[in-house]
Amino acid sequence: MEQNIVLGNKRKFVFHFLSSLFFISAISLFEIGGIYSFINDKSKIGAFIQLISIFIAFLLFWRKKYIIPFDGMMRITYIFFLVICTFTVIRGICDPLPNWNLWSYLFNPFMLYMFLIPLVVLLPTPLVNLVYVSKISKFLLPFCIFYIVTNFYELFSVQELMAMRSYDLMIIGQRSQIPSQILLPVLFFLPMTKNKVYKLAAVIVLIIATIALLLWGRRSCFVCTLLVALPFFYNMIRMHWKLSLSILGPIIIYLVAQCDLEYFVQENLEVLYERYDADTRSDTERDFYKDMDWNDWLLGRGMSGTYKSPSAAADDVANRSLIETGYLHLILKGGILLLIPYLIILINSVYKGFFQTKNKYIRLIAYYIFINILFLYPGGHTGMNLPSFMLWTSVAICQTRSIRHLTDEDMECIFKI
Template identity: 30%
Template sequence: MVIFWSCFAVYGICSAFTATYSTGMIKVIQVIQAVAILGIIYVVSSTAQFSVKNNFLRITLVLYVMYSIFILFHGYEYTYEFTKRLFFSSFIKYFFPLILLIPKNLKFYSRIFDVIIIYSVAFIFLNIIFADLVFVHYEKNINQKFAFEGFFKNLGITVAFLLFTYKYHSKNRILLALLVLLMIIGTSTFKARRAIMVLSTFHLLIFMVIFYLKSNYKLVMSGILALFIGVLAVYGPKFYKENKYTYFGELNERGTEDTRTGVEIAMARDFEPVDWVIGRGINGKYWCPNIDLNDTSGYRVMIETDYLNIILKGGVIYLGLILIMAIPAAFKAFFFSNNLLSKAAGIWIVLWILSLYPLNVFNTDLNHMLLWVCVGIGFSKDLRNMSDETIKESFSG
């Protein structure tokens, strides 16, 4: 599995680079990504065992894969440009659940955290290298709109999963992950990327709650938290008012601006009943002019509300297939487990589902792959019954 996760790490870092619009490097990046994708496909095809212990999961997984194949052929454009775009960005994500067929041990899960650490280091370096794109507001630089979001989506978001499972990791890893999460919160606040800011703040709060519940210093932590809340309550409003035209300027300007309703209404108007049921296929579009920059057709192939994005491609059938696997897994992982890894998996599944409204999380990235890893944990009774000591010992080894 070293090859699998190495290829996945390479693909994610390359995807983050594409968010900078460094077009001079795009051919080199695509060659590297192609090798990584082929490596992932090779490992899955050579190690997958077509047997799932849970009958419900086995039947649902077969239906999911069959329906994914239907989506790919429904609306497929037999052109070189479309095939190329599909290969590098969308194709592989429809088959992420096949990871459920790969035999897993604790070393498999430990590799995920190695990838998250690699991503954390890459996230910091890319934000420094491309600071001119990251820390400039949208009105001044069009490309910057996507740079930070690309870094967050491809590299930064999964750092919270490492924090949720802090008991298994060294202090250095925890400090690195915490630094990345604080960078995400700070940058997203400055850039007024509200969904990222809220989700990352929620990640931090969940980590604090988990750490508090597992800590032996609850009284000390309660005092520190009370002091922090008191300082924030007294000086926070003053700092915000004095800096609303600098650090908080963009956030203050956008406020509660609604950027979702318009595109949601446009999609609803353009959809027929059959579209809601089965979607419009891999290249599904809807009529929504005057939204995207440099738009000439008036049609959009994506929507910012991701549960509608899934419906756009595969209808409520596809969304339903995802949820009927994910929700029971989250329930089992959180309520019927003896270790922090399983409970964190349950939390992550719920967060991914909730993120379907404010963010695009159905992507070819580690966050989406981690969803299916967590689903596998939820349906694995053996893993759920392991002790924290057993898992930590294996991770350390």
């Protein structure tokens, strides 16, 4: 078992697992602090929560022993990837963004941390770490419910808010994604959960969260949320097909009964109707292609790299430090030399997780990595949050031969399924 990796006396053993739990909790706390700041317009309380969580996370991370789970060429690929990440960060520090300082980099979850989060692979006992994430995820469900209740008006009064010019609809639309983002770890672990009440509550909250996404026309986030939840629904339908049919049947019949489905969507989901076939990426992508030269494509522009995107702002010299297309964002920062090893690591992990194990839970973990590969087009930005931690922990699990050889019963014992 993974516990054998930890050497030394009982005190060190206990410290190791407690530090892992607190480290993962710190990442979750950073994410919650960021959400609080986003809702309350850069609140000092949210920033303080983030600062404390950063201190805890780094203090505990550097106290650990590390293990590289990769073998052969994959070990070389991972080391090369870390070298490119380091080079990209140094370039960003040497050429910082205008009006940015140390605090700006610390509080932005997708700037510095997208290059630090791959170090999670080095943490020992990745399977046990994932168990801790499953424990923490249970606290995220009530937090998600609290968020929906306290922001109910902004989430579901779409037509009223669109009629009121005083509201920043783009910000509110982004906030509509927060419930589904909070739910991602919850959905990932639902197939490993036995508590029926918890499952039912999670499904109800998921339905509410997806309705908010549809109302605000957040297409890619909606698809990603359903893809993460797909294994749970597949398992539920397979094992409880009568119950599933009784729940889904009336919904399907109601939708079929709407003779003019397009009219139904137009009347009830106005924003989605306007956006469902809208091309919201091409303009910024064309700006990106025009502004990048061959050297930028190869090495990127560093952690603080930007590109001119007149289509995204009124000012024709506006520089953007982020592009929504995930794989282009990696190229912007570290070039193809950053993107290629990243893809190789993820694809190889999916291959090993699917085809070099008979464990259905390892395959579920590999499926999560596969979703992240697919999501590299509409998004897929990694940073200081639990889904990113889960991604790189999943990579470590799929790359560790001893874990891939565990039986389903071993996994059920570890996760207490």
